[in-house]
Amino acid sequence: MGEFTSGFFMPDQATNGRVLVVDDEADIRKVVRMTLQKAGYDVLEAENGEKAIETINAGENRLLLDVVICDIRMPKINGVEAIAYFRSNYPRVPVIVLTGFPDTDMATSMLRQGVVDYLVKPVEGEKLREAVARAMEQRELAHL
Amino acid sequence: MKHLTDSAVVSTIAPVRVAILGAGRGGTALLDLLHQIPSIEIVGITDRDLQAPGIQRARDLRIPVTDQAEELVRTHGLNLIMDVTGDPAMERFIQSHKRPAADVLSGSAARVLWELVRHEAKLQAELFHAEKLASIGSFAAGIAHDINNPLQLIMGLAENLAEETDLKTVHEQARDIVEAVRRTSAISRDLTQYARKTSARDDAMVALNGRLDEALKIARYATSFHDITVRRDYQPDVAARGNQDELVHVFVNLITNAVHAMERGGGTLTLATRMSRDGVTVSISDTGCGISPDISGQIFEPFFTTKDPGKGTGLGLYNVKTIVTKMHGKIDVESLVDRGTTFTITFPPATETPS
Ligand SMILES: Nc1ncnc2c1ncn2[C@@H]1O[C@H](COP(=O)(O)OP(=O)(O)OP(=O)(O)O)[C@@H](O)[C@H]1O
Ligand SMILES: [Mg+2]
Numbered sequence: 001m002g003e004f005t006s007g008f009f010m011p012d013q014a015t016n017g018r019v020l021v022v023d024d025e026a027d028i029r030k031v032v033r034m035t036l037q038k039a040g041y042d043v044l045e046a047e048n049g050e051k052a053i054e055t056i057n058a059g060e061n062r063l064l065l066d067v068v069i070c071d072i073r074m075p076k077i078n079g080v081e082a083i084a085y086f087r088s089n090y091p092r093v094p095v096i097v098l099t100g101f102p103d104t105d106m107a108t109s110m111l112r113q114g115v116v117d118y119l120v121k122p123v124e125g126e127k128l129r130e131a132v133a134r135a136m137e138q139r140e141l142a143h144l
Numbered sequence: 145m146k147h148l149t150d151s152a153v154v155s156t157i158a159p160v161r162v163a164i165l166g167a168g169r170g171g172t173a174l175l176d177l178l179h180q181i182p183s184i185e186i187v188g189i190t191d192r193d194l195q196a197p198g199i200q201r202a203r204d205l206r207i208p209v210t211d212q213a214e215e216l217v218r219t220h221g222l223n224l225i226m227d228v229t230g231d232p233a234m235e236r237f238i239q240s241h242k243r244p245a246a247d248v249l250s251g252s253a254a255r256v257l258w259e260l261v262r263h264e265a266k267l268q269a270e271l272f273h274a275e276k277l278a279s280i281g282s283f284a285a286g287i288a289h290d291i292n293n294p295l296q297l298i299m300g301l302a303e304n305l306a307e308e309t310d311l312k313t314v315h316e317q318a319r320d321i322v323e324a325v326r327r328t329s330a331i332s333r334d335l336t337q338y339a340r341k342t343s344a345r346d347d348a349m350v351a352l353n354g355r356l357d358e359a360l361k362i363a364r365y366a367t368s369f370h371d372i373t374v375r376r377d378y379q380p381d382v383a384a385r386g387n388q389d390e391l392v393h394v395f396v397n398l399i400t401n402a403v404h405a406m407e408r409g410g411g412t413l414t415l416a417t418r419m420s421r422d423g424v425t426v427s428i429s430d431t432g433c434g435i436s437p438d439i440s441g442q443i444f445e446p447f448f449t450t451k452d453p454g455k456g457t458g459l460g461l462y463n464v465k466t467i468v469t470k471m472h473g474k475i476d477v478e479s480l481v482d483r484g485t486t487f488t489i490t491f492p493p494a495t496e497t498p499s
Contacts, residue, residue: 025293027293027294027296027297027320027324028293028296028297030297030300031296031297031299031300031301031304032300034300034304035300035303073285073289073368073370074370075370075371076370076371078370100288100289100290100291100292100293100296101284101285101288101289101292102288103285120292121292121293121295121296122292122295122296122298122299123296123299124299124303125299125300125303
């Protein structure tokens with residue numbers, strides 16, 4: 001993140017970045033939030049693709065959202081559709097898939113769509129934080 | 145043209161009138177098979193023992209039962225006497241009392257016939273089990289989802305507990321972990337119970353509302369219920385005579401089909417049960433794609449499917465129909481393209497009250 005942008009847009013308390021977690025299960029959102037807050041990320045939640053799209057389009061998120069973590073199997077606009085939307089409307093925001101189903105065809109097709117990581121639950125906290133950190137780096141590289 | 149003449153001929157032929165002597169296992173198997181064939185009329189069944197299993201079955205099927213073997217054998221217009229008693233004295237008895245026009249099937253010929261019927265029933269059971277196992281393959285995504293989500297929760301909480309210092313939080317999260325483990329183990333319990341071979345358990349009065357709920361739980365693994373509203377419209381205490389494992393499987397098949405039909409855009413799944421003097425009905429309705437009239441005649445045929453290769457076996461409805469027929473019920477379909485479909489199963493009125 002360039003100096004100017006961060007000085008201008010950052011919320012009051014400095015965070016390492018803002019992550020949106022999209023999963024229909026509240027339990028999953030809760031643990032992912034816990035895991036990422038430990039590494040100083042600011043976490044937003046959405047329970048389905050529709051809410052996720054609403055969230056990313058809301059106010060400052062449009063500019064401040066750094067990474068999306070998204071499940072595939074969800075009601076109301078599933079993960080595949082939501083991810084297609086993010087990729088075409090917010091190509092600068094890296095997307096990580098976090099799913100319960102290890103499906104190589106799905107993984108391949110998601111990676112082709114520009115998803116940066118495909119993680120299968122259960123994933124260790126450290127791995128998840130590493131994946132988010134890598135996504136943040138990619139995002140900064142893309143800005144250079 | 146040829147077709148028309150053929151069916152016209154078939155429909156004018158009088159049914160073969162059959163009497164069954166012996167209501168043990170052989171007689172019961174014959175009853176079960178023969179009563180499903182429209183061109184055969186069972187005029188009566190008899191046995192020395194009126195408590196024999198085939199006698200009760202005959203009463204359920206409303207087939208005349210008699211203790212007068214001689215009268216039955218002499219029935220006017222009888223075409224065939226099937227003697228499955230295996231008793232040489234019975235053979236002589238029949239030969240001396242029957243009318244000349246009636247044929248007799250007895251001794252080893254009757255035995256071979258019975259073996260064929262049993263063999264057919266065994267094949268049927270194997271086909272049924274094969275389809276059940278194939279459908280469990282499609283459960284993989286649902287199971288992975290339902291197991292891996294609680295595992296993710298357990299992982300996250302356990303990692304946190306390793307560092308957590310607040311005692312209240314420790315207790316709370318430990319309880320959440322126990323709860324998540326319970327949820328996970330319930331899944332394997334449900335599924336292993338469903339996957340096991342159908343129990344040979346005798347037919348009994350089965351409470352249908354409970355079996356529908358059980359099927360709903362299983363079907364949730366088989367297919368995603370996203371954007372589907374489930375309505376349960378049950379009349380209390382509805383029951384029918386049958387094998388409960390088979391009934392659950394019937395309902396799982398109909399529910400999964402209904403949910404698949406609503407894959408695009410969601411909809412409402414309605415499960416309803418009713419009981420009246422005319423019998424018991426279970427209906428499973430969806431607001432999905434409907435069945436077009438040009439295929440509606442084929443859906444109960446084995447291997448008929450409109451699903452992509454590898455997605456459906458086309459055995460679902462075939463097995464549903466087999467089981468329902470075996471239970472002396474019938475199944476009807478009403479469907480409108482793009483509006484939805486209702487499958488209604490009707491069972492004959494119960495001859496006894498559920499225990
Ligand atoms: N509720 C329904 N709505 C629309 N079409 C249906 C419905 N139920 C069944 N069908 C049609 O009937 C066909 C046969 O159904 P059946 O259950 O026998 O096999 P299948 O569902 O294709 O395969 P399987 O049961 O092995 O998954 C289906 O492929 C579908 O075209
Ligand atoms: Mg089916």
